[in-house]
Amino acid sequence: MIGKFRRLYDDEHRPAFDWMLITAALAAISQGVAFALTVPVLTALFESRPGDAWPWLFALVIAAIVYAVLHYTSLTIGYSAGAQLARIVHHRLGDHVVALPLGWFTERRTGELSQLASQNVVQLMRVAAMQVRPLINAIVVPLTVFAAMLLFDWRMALAGALAVPVVAVAYRLFGNLISRTDHTVDAASAQASGRVVEFARNQPVLRAFGQREHGGQLLEDSLRRQHDTGRAQIVSGSVGLTGYIVVLQAAFVWLLLAGVYLALDGTLATPELLGLLVLAVRFVEPLIHAADDGATLRIAGNTIDRVEKVLAERPLPQPENPQVPEDASIELRDVRFGYDDDPVLDGVSLRVPPGGLTALVGPSGSGKTTITRLIARFHDAWDGGVLIGGVDVREMTTETLMSQLSLVFQDVFLFEGTIEENVRIGRADATDDELREAARRARVDEIVARLPDGWNTRVGEGGWTLSGGERQRVSIARALLKDAPIVLLDEATAALDAHNSSAVTDAIAELTSHRTVLVIAHDLNTVAHADEIVLLSDGRIAERGTHAELLAGGGDYARFWSYRDQSNSWQLGAAR
Structure with missing residues (x-):
């Protein structure tokens, strides 16, 4: 999905979007490192060695400061990149459609283009500015936490690795449910918008011929279709999201059971177990937010597909050696x-x-x-x-x-x-x-x-x-x-x-x-x-x-x- 966003940017503004991705990833890594540093801090405090906690605590503060700076930087660049994306897409669409054959502009395509250039572009701007960074955070933080688990106890890391495929499958299924319904919802919304304008403009004709109920029925049908498709998307999305969260909670219980087993076996100290369970929480929690962010990005990806479909339309061929007519015949x-x-x-x-x-x-x-x-x-x-x-x-x-x-x-x-x-x-x-x-x-x-x-x-x-x-x-x-x-x-x-x-x-x-x-x-x-x-x-x-x-x-x-x-x-x- 991020690759689709990068394709929309021109060469001048793509580096800013890339820099936003880099700073967001570095911010997520520093946040994961800060969480990882809580393990030695808690271990030192619970083992009655508070003096040993000071160096780790100092490192944790440094990691938090680095995270704050990088997060603010990525946030600022993200809002700027989102605004630039709206301007770029509008210009690209505008420059391209003026080169298309006039016959391309049927009533249906004009309505779709209108919705694409208004609501959909605003959606892309919002996603680029506010949704890409949280998704990066939701992916990079668990990876960083997983790396920290490898350093502290490879067995807990292995337990986390075994849960990843199950979580990935659940995430994929949830994303597919949202993606499949998005096209239907978008088409129904476009039709409903057209019916509203049609109903308003044709009031003189509808009233003159006593067809207000008929015209209203067409509008009512399109609004009902929009409602039904939106409701179907919410229902299917809720089912998928519920299943995904259940899988994540099961993954956390699996990590908890693995940690308790190792502690009872005597091969994992209790203070270290507490620190690793904190990491387990930070391993699972961002993945919950990844569901919402990922669904939003999938919908945005469908919008980008529609933009690219318009941009892929063949423009009116222009002659290499243009000529001028001799008269008005x-x-x-x-x-x-x-x-x-x-x-x-x-x-x-x-x-x-x-x-x-x-x-x-x-x-x-x-x-x-x-x-x-x-x-x-x-x-x-x-x-x-x-x-x-x-x-x-x-x-x-x-x-x-x-x-x-x-x-x-x-x-x-x-x-x-x-x-x-x-x-x-x-x-x-x-x-x-x-x-x-x-x-x-x-x-x-x-x-x-x-x-x-x-x-x-x-x-x-x-x-x-x-x-x-x-x-x-x-x-x-x-x-x-x-x-x-x-x-x-x-x-x-x-x-x-x-x-x-x-x-x-x-x-x-x-x-x-x-x-x-x-x-x-x-x-x-x-x-x-x-x-x-x-x-x-x-x-x-x-x-x-x-x-x-x-x-x-x-x-x-x-x-x-x-x-x-x-x-x-x-x-x-x-x-x-």
């Missing part, structure tokens, strides 16, 4: 791609010329969103190539690729901060005039005008203080402010009302004059005014052309348009 060449082993795109070839608006339409699951995510390099295609400006996206650095793209997806996330801060994410160095212009084109100025704090209005975690349509308009303002040559819009108007949808449609129209826009939309106006429409079906391009051409063809797109047109003409009749 987009091209897919016989692309095949899917998730896990299920193909989604099967031989898709598509070229989007620069400066126009291309619409992707088709049924759910046909691969529309997957195309936009491959262009943004959330994933790399299985076969074929995805090119921007004649350059394969795998031959660009992440910075170069992202500088070419503005992304507006259906699921909008706003950071906890002000409206202005969230819009400026598009381009932090934008002037106030540029910010206001982007806001005007996305109709964010209307939102700002009606709020008491204006641009300084805080949107809350995830932007919960704004409506779905308002969050989408802020997201589009980001894209406008970034002013990238290519804009990818995935269902940008799906969550908007008529007013907001009109504002977004106007903003998209402004972009088409000098940008390449690839939009996934079911909005009839957006689709009808596209320079080209691409209909996807079963991972392939079924039809492509202008709106008029596809309607005249009378194929799947014409039927798609007819269904949408009919649904738009539906009206609610008055009740009679």
Whole structure:
């Protein structure tokens, strides 16, 4: 376990952690020596030779002082090393995840990463600062006491050695019980945390549809699962700990019986027996604390495994000779791609010329969103190539690729901060005039005008203080402010009302004059005014052309348009 902790430290801070281990071990040795020196002190006092006890007593005081100094040193270094570990792990995780493909960040993985970077890292910091040293003490002190027993009476040392394998087996079994349940407890805790956030955020929907009991039941089930797994861990841990303590007490009784037998046999003096029994107590007592410390370290070891699993994820490959795109065109060449082993795109070839608006339409699951995510390099295609400006996206650095793209997806996330801060994410160095212009084109100025704090209005975690349509308009303002040559819009108007949808449609129209826009939309106006429409079906391009051409063809797109047109003409009749 200690080796796992050492791997987490960088080269600069690992020596401090090692020095903490060394000073903790030396402190434990000096403590064991101090206990060992009680044997000659007690022997001299009980044999009515108090004068002979003074040199041993002086040595005992020196050993105690050395222990105090080393213990304080290891304690100070330990707290510093724990704080450094939290900073190092956060930096390592942060530096690594920004290099991972964006497609890696699924909802499940994001939740696990959130728990790992918050609760689990704090746990590691606490263990490194406060639990490693006691465990070293619990191991080194008995070893030192055992060595002292060898010096004073090898028979008592042999009795202690015979008890060690039994104690080791009990310790191992107890540790395995804790380790096996930790993964289940951690998964249940992560799920419960996610359900709490989900239940809070979805209150408007749950109340509107009278599903508060259903939503509450999901939360209740996850909390019950968390309770049950935690209870199972406590029960199994208590059983294991009780068995371990019973074994330790039996080991002490075994040493006591061995000492009494030797004393009754006349081969071990009574004063020396008393001193050796003191050592026997110090041999067993630290091993009791080792159970708690060892269990904590095993749980921390599981956490380190989860950290290393994230760090072992393959980062997005970067080109050795990065290239820069020549223009804002987009091209897919016989692309095949899917998730896990299920193909989604099967031989898709598509070229989007620069400066126009291309619409992707088709049924759910046909691969529309997957195309936009491959262009943004959330994933790399299985076969074929995805090119921007004649350059394969795998031959660009992440910075170069992202500088070419503005992304507006259906699921909008706003950071906890002000409206202005969230819009400026598009381009932090934008002037106030540029910010206001982007806001005007996305109709964010209307939102700002009606709020008491204006641009300084805080949107809350995830932007919960704004409506779905308002969050989408802020997201589009980001894209406008970034002013990238290519804009990818995935269902940008799906969550908007008529007013907001009109504002977004106007903003998209402004972009088409000098940008390449690839939009996934079911909005009839957006689709009808596209320079080209691409209909996807079963991972392939079924039809492509202008709106008029596809309607005249009378194929799947014409039927798609007819269904949408009919649904738009539906009206609610008055009740009679």
